[in-house]
């Protein structure tokens with residue numbers, strides 16, 4: 001059994017996160033150990049509130065290295081602000097910025113999870129800035145790798161009235177609160193197969209009808225969509241973005257850029273169709289961020305198929321994405337397919353696709369430097385001598401950070417995007 005040692009510097013927030021990591025590592029089959037000596041993995045949640053905290057963060061990483069830890073991962077405020085310095089410390093193999101903390105354990109344990117958070121929506125308000133509203137459940141497709149479909153049954157849509165009632169509740173919640181209110185500023189529509197919304201109605205409706213109703217009947221400042229299967233969309237759908245309240249971000253799972261692999265996955269799209277769809281979206285939605293999911297090492301994916309897939313992924317110039325190394329889920333058709341790909345090759349391919357997506361994502365962010373964006377501040381990451389370190393998202397799903405003496409959480413500010421720090425953009429609040 002693999003042994004993990006968890007350590008931290010700093011505040012209670014870091015402490016509570018460490019406790020969450022501990023639960024997640026245990027669930028992933030790891031043993032928690034009390035010292036870094038001989039640990040397979042050390043995770044340090046760093047801090048930057050003072051120069052001493054910086055020094056402590058670096059010292060803990062060096063101690064772990066001297067103690068013989070096989071792998072060291074750094075996260076937290078110091079590692080987020082100084083990713084290059086963190087990566088250069090002896091023995092450090094991963095630097096995971098704060099905005100990826102939620103996925104830290106799954107990234108480090110390579111836990112195969114085809115159900116990103118967006119597909120496991122919590123009804124109602126998830127936290128005060130963004131409310132995840134579930135509008136659909138289940139799926140009628142038969143993607144051969146997918147266990148979600150097995151667990152969730154056929155597609156069922158929630159009526160427009162029920163969705164609107166949830167949205168009105170999320171937008172009004174806490175408005176009368178003298179402490180400032182906690183009404184959500186952004187609504188995220190979620191579903192297992194969101195694009196299938198309305199197809200089970202008689203007569204059938206399309207997701208665009210739901211979006212039109214929400215934009216018309218609510219004053220939601222920002223409306224975002226979670227994952228959408230590419231075969232559900234068309235030009236009429238993208239024309240909805242003429243309304244600026246729709247966030248210019250589409251998460252379109254590709255899974256593979258190779259036509260033969262896609263056929264074995266039973267995906268209802270080809271690389272050509274996908275590329276056409278992306279071209280249409282980009283023509284109709286200015287600077288739209290398109291992100292994706294990719295599975296590598298699907299059974300039968302030989303060098304040639306992988307090369308095709310990687311070339312297509314590069315061609316798409318995504319704004320980011322999640323990469324999963326295939327692992328068979330019991331009960332799925334893919335679990336019975338021949339020609340499994342060895343784990344070492346799966347791992348190597350994951351790394352190559354991650355690097356490719358990371359390069360493309362950085363190029364996407366670069367385009368926005370010097371421009372302004374509307375940023376919804378979500379969290380306070382910590383304190384610095386200059387003020388609070390805030391983190392938020394633009395409607396293009398750019399992760400933006402600022403340091404400000406003002407408590408702006410759950411507010412939308414106009415921000416000048418100044419510079420890149422790792423995979424975040426440092427911004428200056430203008431209003």
Ligand code: SF4
Nearest residue numbers: 139141142143146149
């Ligand atoms: S469309 Fe999505 S939820 Fe449905 S089977 Fe395919 S991967 Fe699973």
